[in-house]
Amino acid sequence: MLTPDQLCAEGLPKVKKVAVAYSGGLDSALALKLLPEFYGAEEVIAVTVNVGLTDAELEEARTKAELCGVEWVLLEGTEEFARDWLPKAIMANSSYEGYPVATSMTRQLIARRVAEYAVQRGCDALCEGSTGKGNDQYRMKNVFSMFAPDLQVILPVRDFNFTRQQEKELSAYYGIPHKVGIGDDLTMWCRSIGSGEVDNLQMRIKPEDFIWYRYPQDAPDEPRRIEIEFERGLPVRCDDKTNLIDIINYLNVVGGENAIGYIDMFEDGMIALKSREVYEAPAAHIILTLHRDLEQLCLTKEQVQFKPQVERLWAYMVYHGGWWHPVKVDCDAFIASSQWAVNGRYVVELYKGNLMILERESSTGLFAPEIRSLAKSGFDQQDSGPATKIHSLQYKILARRGLPYL
Secondary structure (H helix, E strand, O other), X not given: OOOXXXXXXXXXXXXXXXXXXXXXXXXXXXXXXXXXXXXXOOEEEEEEEEOOOXXXXXXXXHHHHHHOOOEEEEEEOHHHHHHHHHHHHHHOOOOEOOEOOHHHHHHHHHHHHHXXXXXXXXXXXXXXXXXXXXXXXXXXXXXHHHHOOOOEEEOHHXXXXXXXXXXXXXXXXXXXXXXXXXXXXXXXXXXXXXXXXXXXXXXXXXHHHOOOOOOHHHOOOOOEEEEXXXXXXXXXXXXXXXXXXXXXXXXXXXXXXXXXXXXXXXXXXXXXXXXXXXXXXXXHHHHHHHHHHHHHXXXXXXXXXXXXXXHHHHHHHHHOOOXXXXXXXXXXXXXXXXXXXXXXXXXXXXXXXEEEEEEXXXXXXXXXXXXXXXXXXXXXXXXXXXXXXHHOHHHHHHHHHOOOOO
16 A cells, blocks of 8 residues: 655655645545645645535535645635636537537636635645646646746646555545545536546446436436527526526436436547546537527528537637637637527427427528428529529539549
């Protein structure tokens, strides 16, 4: 078993007052003990930014900080996340290779709040629990560099090159309890399950490891019908819920119990190493599926063709820790300008992993059956003849030159 006397402090920075981006999980809780012992910290402040933690997780974080003898500070970020971050993600149809970039956002929100608090408290250092193999070390460092550029940044897990097992052994030595089983990262938009730990391609996540999602065989045998209304690209009502936080929390429960929102994928991380990632995101799946469909109805052909290019850049920048990068802000501006006409109402059925649209309507949609329908006489079909003749001229010229690939 690994013990502290086997660790070497040579080459580690020395600090005095440290603010820790602290969730109460294995990595950040262990840092509370390592900072005084190996980095010379005289004062450690455990700063938890709540962006969707459960009451039990918050109490666990408080208890562990108290056990380690450090000050615990709770900063609320849920309202900010729902007000300033999630609307941008919804309007951008947020997807990085199929992942709805949830933790990618919350890590940056947390980093900014912790950095600002550290500066306010006169800290000379920041600490966070990222590993040297993952993505969060880059996201947090980017944001720390913007909002606390003069503070030292410490990552004990990376400094000591710990494995997960070694962290558990050290936590046991210090008497810090840790969660048994697979780890997770919870936000209201998406929950990551065992990030970086699901290294067996044949491994199936156990039903009890989900908090919302049920496998289809465990879902109800009758479909669940819900109604959702969008205004300017955002959901403003779902059944009797009218607040975005309430809508998302409601759809996580309703969608999850009907086998909606399971993601099992290979993800290209920031250092271009692939990892198998498993997520549950019922609300994100439902909202983004309907938002994309509504855009197909309400945006022009050119907007429908061009906007996904901007969305891919938006997701790439957010995933790579660039929430405040100028080009991501520019993407926000274009995306927001496209949403004024994205208004509509949906009735959908959820059934064992399937989402079926039963009704859709929009006062700003561009569907015009009185013109397009073959059953209507909205315009004279003969008017298309000259247009097709002009459009086909380029093909006559190509034929004259010859087509060697045919």
